[in-house]
Amino acid sequence: MASQEIENLAAALARLPGLGPRSARRAVLWLVKRRDQALPQLLEAMEQVRDRLVECETCGNIDTQNPCGVCADPRRDAKSICVVEDVSDLWALDRAKLFTGTYHVLGGRLSALDGVRPEDLNIAPLLARVEAGGVDEVVLAMNATLEGQTTSHYIAERLEGFPVRITQLAHGLPVGGELDYLDEGTLAQALRARRPV
């Protein structure tokens, strides 16, 4: 039998998204064999995340400072707010290095199925930011899923009446997408939003 310590670590790792019980067990063995090097490195990285990260009170981003690096950066355009469902979406957009405004993280999406209501999301602080003034544009960058789009519509409605431009990410062919492999929904959106060359 594997020792209790190993079982505990396997159980803790198996809770991570993307790791099942079997792959967690393999990961444990990998770590056990590298308990002089890779394991302490992973430990230290985790301790730093535990000790140093805070949630930005302005936008909901997670960073070592509050306000976060994005909100505090004077080169970023505070007049433009990009609303995303989750911190990982913020990271993904920022990796694209195109958007130079600030973000607002909702912390989820509206979902009747999962019982997520507007008051469960970080929406009121977004409205407060817009209400405080100085915001020109709100970019709705929800996922192109049913729930993401429902959330998008809801926020657009709540922002009606404010003097801000409300935009959303374009839908269409992904880069490298082959028509033959794309779903009809994407093709319909791409066709509907066709532009002169």
Next chain:
Amino acid sequence: MASQEIENLAAALARLPGLGPRSARRAVLWLVKRRDQALPQLLEAMEQVRDRLVECETCGNIDTQNPCGVCADPRRDAKSICVVEDVSDLWALDRAKLFTGTYHVLGGRLSALDGVRPEDLNIAPLLARVEAGGVDEVVLAMNATLEGQTTSHYIAERLEGFPVRITQLAHGLPVGGELDYLDEGTLAQALRARRPV
């Protein structure tokens, strides 16, 4: 951009087998969101593995004690040694709760491709255990791969001349295996080893 702490943790997690860069990133976000509970639990489990586990000098198993729980257990039959490639194989066999003898972990398999030679494996200590006497049977429980079987043959040869019974795991249909889905190698082995009902 995600903070350096997050990038570091993502990089450390991405080195685990079974997690790529993308799933490591998702795991980090999951941990960041649970840095009050799941993250400290995982940290503690890792610290215990780092601090408490040692390799058994007798059999190569990894446990909190040396000799390991299996070698030290008086109810286990020290006359029978089951030789496995890796600690995970020992765990897998022990989960089956059928074998009541002791184990010997080789720490790998002979491989011309990976440059693993007999002296790289934990083979000499196995021969020493057999030579010391008191062993009746050596069960070769290598993987049913080319390299596993090569290793098996090599060890069987090295054990020739010792007064021990050398056996190996049966090859055949796995439980629940459907003939239509099994490879010819397995079917040939199962047919060759057929037994009266």
